[in-house]
Each structure stands twice: as structure tokens, then as C-alpha cells.
Amino acid sequence: MELQHWRHWQHPLVFNEDERSGLFCWGCREPAFGPSYSCMESDCDAYYYHHKSCAELPLGLHHPSHPNHPLILFSMYTYDGEEYDRFSKCDVCGEKSEEYSYCCYRCNFNIHIRCSSLSLTIQTEVHDHQLTRTWKLLKFTCDFCGKEGNLPYLCAQCDFGIHSRCAACPRILKVFRHNHPLHLTPSLEVHQSDSPICLLCVRKVDTLCLYYCSRCDFVAHLYCAMLPYNREYINLQELKEEQSTESKSEDLKLYQSFDSEICKVKKTTVGEDGTEIAIEIKHFSHEHDLKLTDEIPNNTKCNGVFRCATCDFVLDFKCATLPQTTWYNQHEHPFNLRYTLEDDSGEYYCEICEEERDPKQWFYYCAECSFPAHRDCILGENPNILGGMRGLNFISLAIFLVLTTLQEVWSHGDQPLSKIAIHKATVDLNHDAYVKASPTVLGLKEQATEWVTLEYSSPKPSADDWIGVFSPANFKCYQFANYSSPKYKDTGKGYLKLQLINQRLDFSFALFSSGLSNPKLVAVSNQVAFANPNAPVYPRLAQGKQWNEMTVTWTSGYGINEAGAFVEWGPKGGYQVHAPTGTLTFNQNSICGAPARTVGWRDPIFIHTSFLSELWPNAVYTYKLGHKLFNGTYVWSRQYQFRASPYPGQNSLQRVVIFGDMGKDEADGSNEYNNFQRGSLNTTRELIRDLKNIDLVLHIGDICYANGYISPWDQFTAQVEPIASTMPYMIVSYVDKGSFEEPMGRESLQKLWQKYKVDIAVYGHVHNYERTCPIYQTPVYTDVIEFLLQIKFLEFHYQDSSGLPTQGVDRLEHLDLQKLPCLTLPLALAVMKN
Known part of the structure; x- marks a missing residue:
């Protein structure tokens, strides 16, 4: 069954009875499960998934909310700027959304399809x-969330009014950022939570309804938990049954844990609800029973202590109820509560915050790792230390990596964490400050790179304020906010445009004050994520072992236990076939030493390689990357094309670009870590402009200067993708140590060239410029360096502080090839490094 849809008129949408991909529906922006329509054409750059109900929506309707005129169905993607803001906001619910809407163009009335x-x-x-x-239209205050609205749902029996959005909230739901189900709860006061911060948006919560996990003290706003990119869609009935069993088991564990640490000798009942409290206990820290009292030996009053009548031992209620054994999220072993430790060093420090601890105070200790820590750092009761804070869940892992390997970070001076005193970071959230990121869903057309706009505001703007970009595993980059908006210090408002690339994880943005030496977290944005973080990205072509072979390599988030990878390819406009692929799992154990295994590590990825063979000489081929998930769903990249090599001996000019020491940089101009070679953008820009004049690229050494950090490799492959995806991009790795000097240069290398009949020797990163490298059998140029200097487009120097090349970059079409040696492939080519 097919449907010709108004949003995608180029191809018909094909019906699928049981869609399981979970990709977002273009109509309602919810994951597409069950009956749905999608485009199945191979040359379509988007699949236009629609739920059956969304695809079959009427193009117009009369609605009781706007009885005067008919409403027309439209997509907000047809608008941008001010029109986008106007038409994405619903006049019924007051919310902005990217879903389809019905609109009255006469009155500028707009209503979301769900409303x-x-x-x-x-x-x-x-x-x-x-x-x-x-x-x-009836203005009211929602009895559920406490916020104003119009067009409510009303209860005729009990004077209850509620937003339609609030009415749709389930009692139990699951979010990606937490392991346990969250329960709808009317107030934090019911649970006496210590976490007044939503752990999804990292903003303060009010006392009205929210989602809560009592096991972990995890709090989330209603609407944050309901957002499509936060909510995990699972079988709610199974979840409720599972939760019922787990809650009974958990209650038993908590009861047993309490009795193992504090034995209640006597208890009494207080209050109308029959609450029981202990008035006499037996605690592991003291040999006698302790009685509850509000008086202590110095005759001062307090809120209650347990006191020993025999020896005046006093234990306040907070310490008496500390767990004897507990876990810390970022540590693999349990911690035991201790009040003594044999230590002859005389130095007492907390291994989490690295500050001194009082040896007379109780602390938590991991015996297996000899790891002592403050009680507050373990239990997260000190909201001022970022590493131990339960709030900021999305950045706590990044901060912990810094805290536990701080000395290691400082030893790598090119990493920006060495410039930011992140271990001193404190939380100073301000209700009037904000950071907003848009759009929230990236890569809807299979792009691996997309621009994001940040709007930010602070009631106390300063020249030291800066924006941090966080992706769950580690920092990506940072940018001083006032650099991009000169009036920020005066107005307190500014904006940035940052280019994000698909690195398999979502992003958040934070506004900091007080500079780099004493950063204070002021506000945190919403999360931004690519529609499919696991999508195949950044293909690179390379010449195969034979002249008529091409190798395709790419990365994705799909392992061999999730999907089968392949390449769909064939002559342009002709029959397409599938080529099998090998997959390499790249994890933390695949790399050596620090910082690659510590602060430089980000996430596991999968590297896929496929071989395309029996190519016709000079023929143009198209290809796209595919993954077939085990549920039968296909995930595709966009389509690319390349030209095959000529036949050996064929009289065909092959234009080769050879360069080294390029590095990488951010197109948005941000101060991103390992920020080497601003001029690399000029290199890639010129190569992209000259794609029609290039047949082969050789990148010889000093590729992206990752220096042990994973993220720059993704950024580098994204930067060169327009080149590497359309022609062979051959990389030669090397170690920048030493140099070829006498006598090796004159005695050994020349014999090597003669033995293998080398036509041209190309050197990269040679620090000595002696005439020791003759080109075999040609009297024109006796030195490779002289040869390279003649081909000006191969020479790039980044000496200028602005990052611009100090000498001009000539495009290939401007070269007089009659004055240069012709390169005819195949030829014997020696690519040399130090």
C-alpha cells in the first residue's frame, strides 16, 4: 500500500504494518512504532517516517477552537526566522513544537495536531x-503543575482544572538518563528529597508535581521527562509489574540494611499517622546503648542526639543514621564508614575533592583501593563541589574524570582542562539566567554536521563569563561568551552559533561566570541530540590493492551484535549491489596509555571497512553506507559518488595533491581543545573548491594532532569528509622523531630508490634540507624539496598568528603543467617521513 504525501511529493510513501526503527515521525515528532509510512527510494536523502494516523491527517478541518475560518495542515519546516517562531507556537497549549500544525493564515491562529x-x-x-x-479561551492556573494556561480540561465534580499536556502524563515512565522508573509525585515535600534540581535540565524544581525516583533521589520536571529525546519508550505494563516486585525487594533490603547498622532497642509512635521513631538504639560505633535526647553535656539544645548515659558519648541524629556501607557512582567497590585508619604519613586527604580531611571526623574508605573520602563527597550532600554533587548528572561523569586524573590532565598542557580550574568549580544557579539551544534534534536529513544557535542571558554579566559545551563523556570545547557578543557585558544577553558533529552522544551547554580560575555554574541549557546518534558517518575512500579496487571506511555506533553493515554501490544511474563489510570494535582497551585511556577517552565506536572491486576505468560510481538492524530495519547514510582510476598505461593525467602537517580546527571559531592549525580550514576549503581538479590526495603525517584524545578524530574526519568521501584520501602515519642525515641519506636511500625504480620521492616533515634525495632517472629536479617548492599548492605554512597561510595558495587550474613533471599513474611513488 502506497500513499502520495503532500510533505514528500517526489516519491510515494510505502506502508509498513509493524515499524520498529523508532525514528522520529515527521508529523508528531514521536518515535515511529507500529503501522507507519516511509519513503523507500534509495536516492532519497530522508525517509519521511510517518505514523499511519499522522500520514492520513486531513489537509484541512473546521475546529471548535477557531470556528470562524477553516484550518490548513502545514509543516513548520517550510518557515524560518520569525515565521518559524510564530507558526511553531500553538495557540491552545502555548508551547512551541516541530510537529505538524493546523493554521489559519487570516488570523495567524495555529494549533498543533495533537491539540x-x-x-x-x-x-x-x-x-x-x-x-x-x-x-x-479561559485563563486558568493548572492544579497539576501550577502554571497558567487556557482551554483546560475541567472536572465537574471537584473544581479541578488541568492542561491537556499535564493530563497526558503517565504515573510511571522511564528516561534514558536513569536506570530506574520514575514515579509521578505531587511534591518533593512528600519524599523530603535533598535534590531540588531537575537532573535532566539542571534547573530548580517547584513543589508541585514532578517525576521522582525515591531509590536514588532522582528528580525531573514533568515536561523534561516527557520530552522525546529524554523519554525511553518501553512496555509500561511490564514496567509496572517489574516495579511492584522490585519495590518490595528494595523495601526488604533497606530494612535489613538499617537493622544491620542501627539496632532499635526501643521505639515509640508519634503523630496521628502512627509514625514510629527510635528512642533508644545500639550503634556499631559504641559499646553501650544510646538514648534519644535534645540535651547534650554543655546544656545546649539541639534537634536531637543519641547519648550514652554511661560515658557521655554523643552521636547526633545525622551521624547515627549514616549507612555503614555505601556505594559511590564513579567507583567500582563499596565504601565502609570509618573513624580510624592506620596511617603513618600524617597526611589526611579526600581522594575525590583532593582537600584535607579532619582525622578526628568519620569518613568513608575503600580498603581495596586505599581510597579515603569525605562523607559529603560520597553521599553528595555538599552542593558546592561539582564532583560529588547529585544534581548535574549530565556533567558529573566529565568532572569525575577530571578529578580522578587531575595530575594527568595538568601534564598535558595543550588540553584546555589544564587551563580551567574545573576542580574548583562551584554551582551558583540563577533563576534569571538561562542558556537555550536550538534546534534540539539534529541530523533529520542524515547530516553528520549541523549548526546550533545558543541564546544566553545573565542578570550579572561579566567579561569573565564563558560558555562550556558538554557531551556526556568529556568536554568538547569552550568559548568566551563575551567574545561573540560585544554588548553582552552591558545587556546581559548574547548568542553563539556553534557547529556540532555527530559524535554518538548528546550535548548540553552551560554558562559559567568568574573566568577560568574560579568557574561558577550559572545556567544549563536543554539537551541537543542528533536524531540517530549511531548513524553511519564520515566515509573515507582509499585506493585498493589493485588499480580497479576502492576501499570504503566509516564509523558508526552499531556493533556486530546490533546490525550488519554493508555498502550499496554501483554505476551512477545503474544497478546497485551490496558489498559486505568487516567491523572493528574500538574500545578503551584498544588504545595504549594516558591520556588516551583516561581523560582522552570518550566512547566506544565501530569502524567498518568494505572493498569495492572490478571497477571500470574512469567510470563514475555512487554508493551509500547501510546498516541492517536485527529487527529488520535499515539505516542509511546519504549518497556519495567517486570516479574510478584509469587503466594502467592509459594516457590519462592524474592530478595528485600531497601535503602534511595539516591539523584541524572548528568552523565556528570556538577555542576547542587541541586547537592546532587554524589554517587547516583554508587547506580543506581550497581542496573542496578544487574537487573537480583532483584525483588523489596523499596526507603524509601530522594528521589531526589528537595527542591522545578521541574527540578530535571525529572532528577531523568530519572536516575532511567532503574530500575523503569522493576521492581516494590516502593517509601515511609516522613518528616525528629524528631526521634522515648523512651518510644514510646519500648512501642508503638512493640505492633504495634505484632498486625499486622510484620515479618521485615525496618527503613530509623533514627538518634538514640537504640535497640528499635525488629523483631517479630525471635531470630536471635533483632535489625533492626543490620539486615541492615549484608546486606551490603543496606548500602550506602556518606561521601567522591569525592562522592564515603566509604564502598564497594557488589553485590547480592556475598551474602551468607544461613546466612541471607530469604524474602519470600508476607510478612508483615513495612517500617519506622522518
């Missing part, structure tokens, strides 16, 4: 009675 299809009466999980929709 247009709301039932007149509903039964919800959040209220016991039936609720009735009113279609008259």
Missing part, C-alpha cells in the same frame, strides 16, 4: 474523575 485531536472527555492517570474539554 486539535484532543477528545471532548478523557480519563487520565493523574485524576480519579472524568475530565471534560472546554474550547473557549
Whole structure:
């Protein structure tokens, strides 16, 4: 069954009875499961997934919320700028959304499709009675979230009014950022939570309804938990049954844990609800029973202590209820509560915050690792230390990596963490400050790179304020906010445009004050993520072992246990076939030493390689990268093309670009770590402009200066993708040590060239410029360096502090090839390094 859809008129959409890809529906922006339509054409750069109900929406309707005129179905993707802001906001719910909407162009009235299809009466999980929709604009305060709105659902029995969005909230849901289900709860006061911060958006929560995990004290705003990129769609019935069993088991564990640490000798009942409290306990730290009292020996009053009547031992309620054994999220072993430790060093430090600890105070200790830590650092009760804070869940891992390997970071001076005193970072959240990122979903057309706009504001702007970009495993880059918006210091408002690349994880943005030496976290943005973080990205071509072979290599987040990788390829406009692929799993154990295994590590990736053979000489081929998931779903990259090599001996000019020491840089101008060679953007820009005049690229050494950090490799492959995906991009690695000097240069290398009949020897990163490298059998140039200097486009120097080349870059078409030796492939080519 096919459907010709107005949003994608080029191809028909094909019906699928049981879609399981989970890719976002273009209509409602929810994951597409079950009956759906999608485009199956191979040359289509987007699949246009639609739920069946979204694909079959009427193109126009009369709606009771706007009875005067008919409403027309449209997509907000047809607008940008101010029109986008106007048409993405619904006049019924007041929210902005990227879903389809119905619009009245006469009145500028707009209603989301989900709001247009709301039932007149509903039964919800959040209220016991039936609720009735009113279609008259009626200002009200929602009894569920406490915020104002219009067009409420009302309860005729108990004067209850609620937003339609709040009415849709389930009692239990699951989010990606937490292991346990979250329960809808009316107030934090019910649970006496210590975490007044939503751990999804890292902003303060109010006392009205929210989602909460009592096992971990995890708090989330209603709407944050309901966002598509936060919410994990699972079988709720199974979840409820599982949760019921787990809660009973958990209650038992907690009860047993309490009795193993504090034995309640006597207890009493207080209050109308029959709450039991212990008035006499037996604690592991003291030999006698301890009685609850509000008086201590110096006759001062307190909120309650347990005191020994025999020997005046006093234990306050907080210490008495400390767990004897506990776990810390970023440590593999349990910690035991200790008050003594045999230590002859006389030095007492906390291994988490690296500050001194009082030897007279209780602390937590891991005996297996000899790892002592403050109680507050382990339990997360000190909100001022970023490493131990339970709030900022999305950056706590990044900070912990820094804290546990701080000396290691400092030893690598080219890493920006060595410039930022992140171990001193404190939380100073301000309700009036904000950072907003848009769009929130990237790569909807299979792009691996996309620009994001940040809007930020602070009531106390300073020249020291800066924006940090966080991706869960580690920092990506940072940028001083006032550099991009000169009036920020005066107005307190600014904006940035940053280019993000698909690195398999989502992003958040944080506004810091007080500079780099004493950073204070002021505000944190919403999360931004690519539609498919695991998508195949950054293909690179390389010449195969034979003249008529081509190798394709790319990376993705799909391992061999999740999907089968392949390349769909064939003559341009002709029949396409599938080529099998080998997959290499690249994890932390695949690399050696620090910082690659410590602060430089980011996430595991999968490297795929496929071989395309029996190519016709000079023929143009198209290809795209594919993954077939084990549920039968296909995931595709966009389509690329390349030209095959000529037949050996064929009279065909092959234009080769050879360079080294390029590095990488950020197109958005941000101060990103390992920020080497600003001029590399000029190199790639010129190569991209000259693609039609290039047949082969040789990159000889000093590739991206990653220096042990994973992230720059993704950034480098994204930077060269327009080149490497369309022609052979051959990389020669080397170690920048030593140099070829006498007598090796004159005696050994020349014999080597003669033995293998080398036509041209190309050197990269040679620090001595002696005439020791003759080109075999040619009297024109007796020195490779002289040869390279004649071909000006091969010479790039980045001596200028601005990052621009100090000498001009000539394009290939401007070269007089009659004055240069012709390169005819195949030829014997020696590529030399130090």
C-alpha cells in the first residue's frame, strides 16, 4: 500500500504494518512504532517516517477552537526566522513544537495536531474523575503543575482544572538518563528529597508535581521527562509489574540494611499517622546503648542526639543514621564508614575533592583501593563541589574524570582542562539566567554536521563569563561568551552559533561566570541530540590493492551484535549491489596509555571497512553506507559518488595533491581543545573548491594532532569528509622523531630508490634540507624539496598568528603543467617521513 504525501511529493510513501526503527515521525515528532509510512527510494536523502494516523491527517478541518475560518495542515519546516517562531507556537497549549500544525493564515491562529485531536472527555492517570474539554479561551492556573494556561480540561465534580499536556502524563515512565522508573509525585515535600534540581535540565524544581525516583533521589520536571529525546519508550505494563516486585525487594533490603547498622532497642509512635521513631538504639560505633535526647553535656539544645548515659558519648541524629556501607557512582567497590585508619604519613586527604580531611571526623574508605573520602563527597550532600554533587548528572561523569586524573590532565598542557580550574568549580544557579539551544534534534536529513544557535542571558554579566559545551563523556570545547557578543557585558544577553558533529552522544551547554580560575555554574541549557546518534558517518575512500579496487571506511555506533553493515554501490544511474563489510570494535582497551585511556577517552565506536572491486576505468560510481538492524530495519547514510582510476598505461593525467602537517580546527571559531592549525580550514576549503581538479590526495603525517584524545578524530574526519568521501584520501602515519642525515641519506636511500625504480620521492616533515634525495632517472629536479617548492599548492605554512597561510595558495587550474613533471599513474611513488 502506497500513499502520495503532500510533505514528500517526489516519491510515494510505502506502508509498513509493524515499524520498529523508532525514528522520529515527521508529523508528531514521536518515535515511529507500529503501522507507519516511509519513503523507500534509495536516492532519497530522508525517509519521511510517518505514523499511519499522522500520514492520513486531513489537509484541512473546521475546529471548535477557531470556528470562524477553516484550518490548513502545514509543516513548520517550510518557515524560518520569525515565521518559524510564530507558526511553531500553538495557540491552545502555548508551547512551541516541530510537529505538524493546523493554521489559519487570516488570523495567524495555529494549533498543533495533537491539540486539535484532543477528545471532548478523557480519563487520565493523574485524576480519579472524568475530565471534560472546554474550547473557549479561559485563563486558568493548572492544579497539576501550577502554571497558567487556557482551554483546560475541567472536572465537574471537584473544581479541578488541568492542561491537556499535564493530563497526558503517565504515573510511571522511564528516561534514558536513569536506570530506574520514575514515579509521578505531587511534591518533593512528600519524599523530603535533598535534590531540588531537575537532573535532566539542571534547573530548580517547584513543589508541585514532578517525576521522582525515591531509590536514588532522582528528580525531573514533568515536561523534561516527557520530552522525546529524554523519554525511553518501553512496555509500561511490564514496567509496572517489574516495579511492584522490585519495590518490595528494595523495601526488604533497606530494612535489613538499617537493622544491620542501627539496632532499635526501643521505639515509640508519634503523630496521628502512627509514625514510629527510635528512642533508644545500639550503634556499631559504641559499646553501650544510646538514648534519644535534645540535651547534650554543655546544656545546649539541639534537634536531637543519641547519648550514652554511661560515658557521655554523643552521636547526633545525622551521624547515627549514616549507612555503614555505601556505594559511590564513579567507583567500582563499596565504601565502609570509618573513624580510624592506620596511617603513618600524617597526611589526611579526600581522594575525590583532593582537600584535607579532619582525622578526628568519620569518613568513608575503600580498603581495596586505599581510597579515603569525605562523607559529603560520597553521599553528595555538599552542593558546592561539582564532583560529588547529585544534581548535574549530565556533567558529573566529565568532572569525575577530571578529578580522578587531575595530575594527568595538568601534564598535558595543550588540553584546555589544564587551563580551567574545573576542580574548583562551584554551582551558583540563577533563576534569571538561562542558556537555550536550538534546534534540539539534529541530523533529520542524515547530516553528520549541523549548526546550533545558543541564546544566553545573565542578570550579572561579566567579561569573565564563558560558555562550556558538554557531551556526556568529556568536554568538547569552550568559548568566551563575551567574545561573540560585544554588548553582552552591558545587556546581559548574547548568542553563539556553534557547529556540532555527530559524535554518538548528546550535548548540553552551560554558562559559567568568574573566568577560568574560579568557574561558577550559572545556567544549563536543554539537551541537543542528533536524531540517530549511531548513524553511519564520515566515509573515507582509499585506493585498493589493485588499480580497479576502492576501499570504503566509516564509523558508526552499531556493533556486530546490533546490525550488519554493508555498502550499496554501483554505476551512477545503474544497478546497485551490496558489498559486505568487516567491523572493528574500538574500545578503551584498544588504545595504549594516558591520556588516551583516561581523560582522552570518550566512547566506544565501530569502524567498518568494505572493498569495492572490478571497477571500470574512469567510470563514475555512487554508493551509500547501510546498516541492517536485527529487527529488520535499515539505516542509511546519504549518497556519495567517486570516479574510478584509469587503466594502467592509459594516457590519462592524474592530478595528485600531497601535503602534511595539516591539523584541524572548528568552523565556528570556538577555542576547542587541541586547537592546532587554524589554517587547516583554508587547506580543506581550497581542496573542496578544487574537487573537480583532483584525483588523489596523499596526507603524509601530522594528521589531526589528537595527542591522545578521541574527540578530535571525529572532528577531523568530519572536516575532511567532503574530500575523503569522493576521492581516494590516502593517509601515511609516522613518528616525528629524528631526521634522515648523512651518510644514510646519500648512501642508503638512493640505492633504495634505484632498486625499486622510484620515479618521485615525496618527503613530509623533514627538518634538514640537504640535497640528499635525488629523483631517479630525471635531470630536471635533483632535489625533492626543490620539486615541492615549484608546486606551490603543496606548500602550506602556518606561521601567522591569525592562522592564515603566509604564502598564497594557488589553485590547480592556475598551474602551468607544461613546466612541471607530469604524474602519470600508476607510478612508483615513495612517500617519506622522518
